[in-house]
Amino acid sequence: MTPRQKKKEKLRAKAILCKGCGIGFAPKDKRQKFHNADCRKAYYGVHYFYRVVVEKRCLNCGTVFSTSMPKKQDYCVSDCREVARKKRTDDKHVTVSSLEEENARLREENANLKK
């Protein structure tokens, strides 16, 4: 085998399929996924919106939803976010009022003890 053939063999061994059009090619670089820049641009032009979409589970109702802003979106629809926000405020309210009740009860107990 000539060195030239060897080189060809090596390239063939490393050949991958282009992520865009599916053509077989030998990447010049490990990170190369497309056979050329135009192919990459065409692919991301079409897939840009799908590329960033991930599935998340709604923190309020548990529904799995797709979002392109996983870091910002925690709820399936805006209603769920509203509901969750209200719930949180209510929880706080309940906690505060139950604390007040508890304090009032303790004050009463103390007053009774002093009698």
Ligand SMILES: [Zn+2]
């Ligand atoms: Zn391609």
Ligand SMILES: [Zn+2]
């Ligand atoms: Zn939801």
